[in-house]
Amino acid sequence: MNTRKIRLAYLSGPVDAAEVYERWRAGQHTKLFGTSYLMQFYELCSELEAEALVITTLPGKSSRQTIGRVIIENRPPPTTGGLRYHLAIIVSMFALAPSLIRFRPDAFIITAHQNYWFALLYTKMLGTEIIPSAHCVMWRPYGSTPRHVRLLLWLDGLFLRFCVRRAMAISGVVASQLKRLAKSERFDVEVITPTYSPGHFDAVAAADHVQRPFVVLFNGRVEANKGIFDLLEIAGRLHNERPGEFRFDVCGEGSQEQALITAIHERGLEASVRVLGFCDKDQLARLLGSSHVVIVPTRSDFEEGLAKTCVEAVLAGRPFVTSPVCPALLSLGDAGLGVPPNDVKGYSDALLKLAEDYALYNSKVSNCSPLQAQFYDPNRAYKAVLRRQLLASGIIDGQAQGAPVSVVS
Template sequence: VIPSLHCLLWRQHAPQSTKEKWILKLSRSLFAKYCAAILVVSDDISKQVAELTDCKHQPIIRSFPVYRKNQFLDIDEPDENRSPFRVLFVGRIEQEKGVFDLLEIAKRFAAEGRQNIKFNLCGNGSVLDSLRLAAKQAAVDSLFVCHGHCNKQRMREMFSWAHVVIVPTRTDFREGFNKVVVEGILSGRPVVTSAVCPDLSLLKNAVVEVTPNDTKEYGNALLRLCNDRQFYEQKRQGCLEMQEQFYDISRSWGARLKYILSAIQDRGCFG
């Protein structure tokens, strides 16, 4: 058995329920004794496994999201005119993904007369229709556009049009390693997010980190990236410096799994 953990075992910024505590307690022996190795997608997950088992766990192997370079070759440089300044959200349109927080930010900008900042949201979800309706009722639907599902070609266009990517996941969701953060970096777009997304310390040169669930801080971060070109270019350069690690196939989930299976085949066990 090789558990593959793509989300945190528990939410880092919210208390555990009684049910969650019991489930975690029951899973402790799996990680401690009854698996060959543990695959994880972030160091924060590794830390939680260690905490759950009092550091008495089977070997933990870290994998990374890996992409082909040609997936991002035809993405254009950001439009220097910034008319408008485009903010891109990619993901499921759900409450816990922070989409209504984005709407609150758009409403704030509209109230402040900032008509030069536009939000594009790509993805489907259970609150898509209600989000569109709320944007229309707030009279910001021309600056807050929900595109629904977008195919690969459409997503390339969206990244080409964007100036920044935003990942406002709320604390009631257990992230693992949010791939949209990486895709923003590979597209050369600074990313605004919070510590709800694990491993930001590895990506800090390309990311603007804010307090989780704080719409004011998210809005202020977007305004700074829009208004301060030097700061924006600093984060853009950080994106370029961090891209190569996400093209290294030896760090992929498949390569790490193959490494574990080969070791088991050769030695009868791993570690």
Template sequence: RLFYAAGPGNIIGTYRHWKSGKDDPSQVAITYSGQFFDLCQDLGAVGYAIAAHPTPDTIRDKNFTIEHLPKPAATGSLAYHWNQVWHGLQIMAAILKSKADVAIVADGTTHWFVLAPLSWLGVKVVPSIHCVLWRKYQPLKRKERWLLALDRVFFRHFCAGVLAVSDEIAEQVEDLTGTEVPPIAQFLPIYRREAFAGVESPSQERSPFRVVFAGRIEREKGVFDLLAIAQQLAQAGRTDITFDLCGDGTQLEALRQAAQAAGLADRFVCHGHCNKTQMRAMFNRAHAIVVPTRTDFVEGFNKVVVEGILSGRPVVTSAVCPALSYLKDAVVEVPPDQPTAYADALVKLCDDPDFYAAKQAACGALQEQFYDETQGWSAAVRSILGNLGFRRAGFFTREAAAPLVNS
């Protein structure tokens, strides 16, 4: 029996698409919940998946139970931490009710130490970590140090293995646990080739030079830095460089108003949420992708960086993004939180054809790893399951595809 606590996504919707033999059309990458359903079916395992989607719902279908368990909105630090603990207790109750052998839990579900008692009750807990454990450019606050100290105990003594989406996250787990490192299996986001089959090569026409941002419209994602970049370029007379921002968020209207006030509304366009078809159109006309996440944000493996590379577009970003080490040859790396450095990088891509061509050529050489399912999440889960000894008939019938980082 396998249990999966996912993030806040609509996994019931994903399951319905999966059952009809299709990928979830709302996502560009193959979803982790879809990979979980594939894995359970392949292994003959009973699967229970739960997500913190805001609309409560439950479906039961043969060997699957899929549940949406909303997490209450939190205002303030104390309420946030209480919600994390309470939601963790609810997840523990669901795990025990499901009689799971192994529980895979995505980061953000709860504080890790809350899950420690499951180990005493015979459940193997496997964290699936998609964001760095701490911000590498910011000093830890006292509260963060306390939480990491508690989580250190969990990872050392109550964790059966770790799924990590980047080498940087794996290194943080190793740093946190010292000499008692749990088994770690790394994975990458995986895509279907056909998702990018219709994306054309960037236009040779450089006026305008189109830059795309895709993600949540929040201050910590660097969207106001992006406006500062656009202002600097306008002041330098570079009205040929334009920006398309795709995504929703709490700062969307404020950003639109700020762009309007700066006289940039025609060259700094906030499109709001864009579906898969709209994003394909945005990538098609883009020359470059920008990911200006700030240092005060706990960043994950930003899929937009990958999707830019798979579209054959160079990406401008900083080392705040843990994906950088996998894609460095196709990325223009700049110091974090420095709009001027981002502006200079975009100007160089626009004005230097040889530099742009080299970065674009590197995209092709880096794409294959993100189409290789042996590098994906389900392969990493197989690796952990194999390490735990689940190879009996009807549960684990094939050898693990993804190698463990350590053992």
């Protein structure tokens, strides 16, 4: 018997893992409000003195580098479409085998390509504990599910039932879907709570309902499925009904940014809609301080896992307007107004209500306060949840608070 360091592998999304590592090592925060899950993974690995393999799916070139005790591999996603795309993703999951066999992780935390997790079946043969971490819904509750997606979900369900004991999920909705897929009493899911630093919101000014124009803030990807063109329709309706009384600030980047700017000019809405591009947390704090409400018009064809923009609205003491497409509405609804998915008129009417009804607006602002504490609780954070998963799996020793377990050489 001897001991060796714990080895943890992590399949991430399209993120620059080396940059995140350097920011973590330098003690820097992310450019956004929330805490990076990958940064928390690095922190946990440091606390456990674990060796790590991080595999990312950032578009561009394939690469491999070692920083400290962390090996970082980037494997760009396929650029094909249709059936070829699905086959290419499945092949790419099998192509991870050589790296995983060399590394032989004690646990493999899988986040990316969640509809194709079943292709990682072979990792079970390595004696690896597989811990899925789902950050999007497995299927769209308010949209149709194509036949090929139903097949992928069925395969994922078999994988969860026979190869996985526990998982993590970004919301209760996602956790419920995972349990429905697994159909197993022994399968356990714990919900991750996105965590924030209280200081980031200290500079946000209190809401002033009287001030005009009534400012609506959108912060997210500038894409059609995030509702950006619905937002333009909403702005157009309110501009026609109440000229000069509403302004929309759009923060974020995306493939439809130039198309949005063009549409704004074509409709003569330059005075009503401002496109501000990417905004870091300091810029967002100022914009939240000058806003009245946050809007999250995600459409039903997007796999929204939580909608952290709703969380950030609550932490800033601002009401939000969204639809049930965003699972945040279920847990934070006391601070927001819900409308039917894809309903432009519903969004417009909700914004009018908040602008005209001081009592309603004030009640939503007041309801933000009791909802905030959970997002400052380190015991709910990704790192704490993952640590509990590793404890429950026997990867780390609870009595030793994370000391390596004994393994056979």
